[in-house]
Amino acid sequence: MIKINNVTKKYKTKKGEVIGVDDVSLTIEKGEIFGIVGYSGAGKSSLLRCMNLLEMPTSGSIIINGTDLTKLSAKELRKARQKIGMIFQHFYLVSSKTIIENIIFALKAADFPKAERVKRAEELLQMVGLADKRDVYPAQLSGGQKQRVGIARALANNPDVLLCDEATSALDPSTTKSILALLKDINQKLGLTIVLITHEMEVVKEICDRMAVMQDGKIVEEGSVYDIFAAPEAELTKQFIGDILQLDIPEKLIRECQGTIVKLQFKGSKAGETVVSDMLQLHQVKGNFLHGKIEYIQEEPLGIFVLEIIGEKNEVAKAITYLQDRTGNAEVVTDGY
The missing domain is CATH 3.30.70.260 (ACT domain)
Incomplete structure (x- = not known):
């Protein structure tokens, strides 16, 4: 379970202080897929980065599986992060390494036992459907295949939580569907808790159990995906859903x-x-x-x-x-x- 309690994140800029996340509280249940939706600048990526303390909250707490990450020492935090995988919009693969070497590199960084790294990397490639790409280089892969490598790398250390920051926004619609299907399959097979950041309501509709809508650093609506689609309350949510249902009459x-x-x-x-x-x-x-x-x-x-x-x-x-x-x-x- 993830508990976000009254989290605020402020940034200092030349023009003064900017609030990226404004007193946000959320509870994300173990094993669910939770979507956070908002336009660019809404604060959703800042909130996600606060979840594994890539961004230290200005105030509030982040509790994952009963542990308050904001109270850990640097050494304890490094260990806790090993159970939090992260997938990014950009793939960040090492171009000079083969696909399996990219995954082994992630396993090495996570202090995975050296004797088991190759076997684990091969298992992960099988899981994401890239066993036949074991020895090719990133430049030889499509965008969807690169993201599958990113997912395999994020799963390297058997995490409990998977954070996805706009993981499909650089992909075409068909590839997006295949990546979402993979994430849903991983969620069901491994019981992973997945938090998915996106500006696309279609993505949330496809795989999420519950969702929150962010605007100006705040949560403006939260609930089950079905209930929010059926009866949106916030104007922003109505706009997002209207873009999908497209029921405007000339x-x-x-x-x-x-x-x-x-x-x-x-x-x-x-x-x-x-x-x-x-x-x-x-x-x-x-x-x-x-x-x-x-x-x-x-x-x-x-x-x-x-x-x-x-x-x-x-x-x-x-x-x-x-x-x-x-x-x-x-x-x-x-x-x-």
Whole structure:
């Protein structure tokens, strides 16, 4: 478990003091994948670097598996860091060393027993799907393959925690999916706690269990990924989610609609029910789908649809009430009366 208690990180600049992390508290459970989302400058990378004390917090505490890292001596901190792996946006591989030599170098730095280094490096290459690249050099690898080496290197010393700082932002969408699938597989097989920093909501949706949204050094929203996607509260979170769901209706289309436009949200099993079809049979109205999408978050469906309802005012009101009762989330976008 990771407990971040009232952590603040201040930086001194020529223009004065800047607050990078502003009184942040979080609890990240053992074995979960936790995402921290925010735009550039939000403070998320500073917070991540505070987690293994690459950045010393100005105030507050970082407790990992019951140990407060901020109270350790330099020697104790070096030992504690051996159980905290880290993956970066840039791969930082040694170009003059082969792939297996890069991993052995990391094992050596972690004081891994010399006689076991080659065997351990080969196990890690097998784990990340690069056993056949054992003796090639970094320049011969794609970006995704280089990041797999970075992951293998971060796992070298059997860490309990894996910190990922924008680990997929330099990769194309297809490669990003494969890296996220690898991280999820590692999480499930090894029981690792993974903290993932990103500015891409799609990344969080893909593999995270819970998440926090950062803005100006503060946490503005926190919760399960599904709940936040289903009912975002902070304006920044709504903006992030809107970029993925993309359910904006062109103004021209709205002007041309003659009926009442309703936005529906279907959670979980509701997404598979015939709610709209039942409504059309029960009430004297016509329906016209304008937009719709079903996202799967942690394999649970979340459906959002925009529907135009046409008919007598009284019947339309009854139909909307029915939709609200069935879905629990029916919002009138424009009233046709």
